[in-house]
Amino acid sequence: MNPFSEEMNELFEKMASGEGSRAERTLFFQELESNPTLKNLYESHLSFRKGIEVVTRRTALRSEISGYHQQVKTTKRKSSNPISISRWAIAASVSALIAVGAWFGYDWEQRQKANGEQLLARSTPKSRHSNHPIRTIESGEEVVSGTAFAVNAEGYFLTSSHVIGNKSEVELENPEDGSIYAARVVARDTKYDLVLVKIDDESFIGLSRIPYPIKSSKVNLAQDVFTLGFPKEDIVFGEGSVSSLNGYNGDTLKYQVSVPVNPGQSGSPLFDEQGNVIGVISAKNGSADGVSYAVKSSHMIHFFENALEDPIQLPKSNSVSGLSKTKKIQKIKSFIFIVRA
Amino acid sequence: MSLNDLDGLRSGDRFITGKIYAEHYSLIERMIVAQKGDSDDAKDIYQEAFIIFLDNIQNPSFELTVKISTYLYAIAKNLWYKRLKVIGQQGFVIDDRFADELPDVTENVDRFLEEEQKYDDLYSGLDQLGEPCKSVLTDFFFQKLSMEAIANKHGYTNADNAKTQKYKCLMRLKKLVAVGQKRRNG
Known part of the structure; x- marks a missing residue:
């Protein structure tokens, strides 16, 4: 039996909006008083419709306001801000370093998993980072890099656990300004191939509001998806669709997506068209092109719930869904960093 | 001002x-x-x-x-x-x-933020709902359009059909919200 029929919905709507004859209304409210179940149903309906009103109003206002912002003349970052200065200074020194050493001696270590999945961490010889401003790494040691994305403005980032291995300290680079931050591992789950790291660095002042929520709702076959990650020092956009609801050999932890990915893109967020995170890129098929695997976001939520002693607040609303694709990506990309371990 | x-x-x-x-x-x-x-x-x-x-x-x-x-x-x-x-x-x-x-705006701000938290599942529910449901519900609950106007706008043959659609959308949204709450409460 349907506890909340269409007729009841119409009746509730009628009463809630003050319609109906006086006799009808009197009868209804008398009935409510004598029937607690009905009263409960009616009250929860009232609070639900109020919620819809509030949420739709605020969502509409948010998208309206984004439009107004284009009329605003913004002053650029003030150089009187001491924190900004140091961030910009770091940016300058680091980009010089990268420009000199880039692209020589790259060794694409391709770690083949026995089951045909190829993980997507990228390895580079240490030398390029020998003058590294933040972390000193023994010479000869190999640097593995991947992609990490912000899940909390206080500096929590998620990436693939295979990028980090069993290290407890990593570094994160914000490629937009070149800042490099020290970060530590907060939680790790190798089953899901997820690790949460937190920036632990005085020079980090937090992020602005994260524009993408993490969705664990149903993902549909053939749904369009896109990803942003760092197979090289510049961010790379890739798009495709969900090609299978399970991963390699029926792996229910992952989706299969037709997005081309390369080493360095492990840990990249996978977005749906609206810009909601629906997965984390983790591997690709070693023998077939354009067959990639992403850990499902429902497992991310699970990971956040179980692997953390103190829960962190995850981004909850989507402030980019109304934007064009290019605007969306422009906004999202500020929250995607390079991780090195 | x-x-x-x-x-x-x-x-x-x-x-x-x-x-x-x-x-x-x-x-x-x-x-x-x-x-x-x-x-x-x-x-x-x-x-x-x-x-x-x-x-x-x-x-x-x-x-x-x-x-x-x-x-x-x-x-x-x-x-x-x-x-x-x-x-x-x-x-x-x-x-x-x-x-x-x-x-002193503390109360105003806190109330707003509390509501945002409270409506968290509704935000994601509406976001996941997809079209035409999202527009139907927005038109009805936010724009306060009549069912006739909604039927017209979305191409339903009459207000009754639009009502049925609205009801179905509402039930779907309730379900999405319930799923969200369940996930949150373990």
Whole structure:
């Protein structure tokens, strides 16, 4: 039996909006008083419709306001801000370093998993980072890099656990300004191939509001998806669709997506068209092109719930869904960093 | 500020809303940039403050006792200090031109933020709902369009069909919200 029929919905709507004859209304409210179940149903309906009103109003206002912002003349970052200065200074020194050493001696270590999945961490010889401003790494040691994305403005980032291995300290680079931050591992789950790291660095002042929520709702076959990650020092956009609801050999932890990915893109967020995170890129098929695997976001939520002693607040609303694709990506990309371990 | 401005804001007049939005941005930006923020933070905080402001003036019992700029400044400051606290920093006051006349907006801001938290699942539910459901529900509950108008707009043959569609959409949304709540509560 349907506890909340269409007729009841119409009746509730009628009463809630003050319609109906006086006799009808009197009868209804008398009935409510004598029937607690009905009263409960009616009250929860009232609070639900109020919620819809509030949420739709605020969502509409948010998208309206984004439009107004284009009329605003913004002053650029003030150089009187001491924190900004140091961030910009770091940016300058680091980009010089990268420009000199880039692209020589790259060794694409391709770690083949026995089951045909190829993980997507990228390895580079240490030398390029020998003058590294933040972390000193023994010479000869190999640097593995991947992609990490912000899940909390206080500096929590998620990436693939295979990028980090069993290290407890990593570094994160914000490629937009070149800042490099020290970060530590907060939680790790190798089953899901997820690790949460937190920036632990005085020079980090937090992020602005994260524009993408993490969705664990149903993902549909053939749904369009896109990803942003760092197979090289510049961010790379890739798009495709969900090609299978399970991963390699029926792996229910992952989706299969037709997005081309390369080493360095492990840990990249996978977005749906609206810009909601629906997965984390983790591997690709070693023998077939354009067959990639992403850990499902429902497992991310699970990971956040179980692997953390103190829960962190995850981004909850989507402030980019109304934007064009290019605007969306422009906004999202500020929250995607390079991780090195 | 003129009375007309407030009326315009209340009725959702886009020209007036846009004008007032643009008018006060630089004031807020200066405050945030002077206090460890950058222009992205300023934009973020200002937009949230502006939503809170618009939300509050919709409330018939709300009375604006200070200038719009002062009110926006108070809300933005409150939000920015909250964020600084989250990231382990403290706000400090430089040239706080409104210090004496700033209204206490704590209650307004906190109520708004509590609601945002409370409606978390509804936000994601509506987001996941997809079309035409999202528009049907928005048109009905927010735009307050009649069922005839909704039937017309979405191409349903009559108001009754639109009602059925609305009911189905509502049930779907309820289900999405329930799933969200369940996930959150383990």
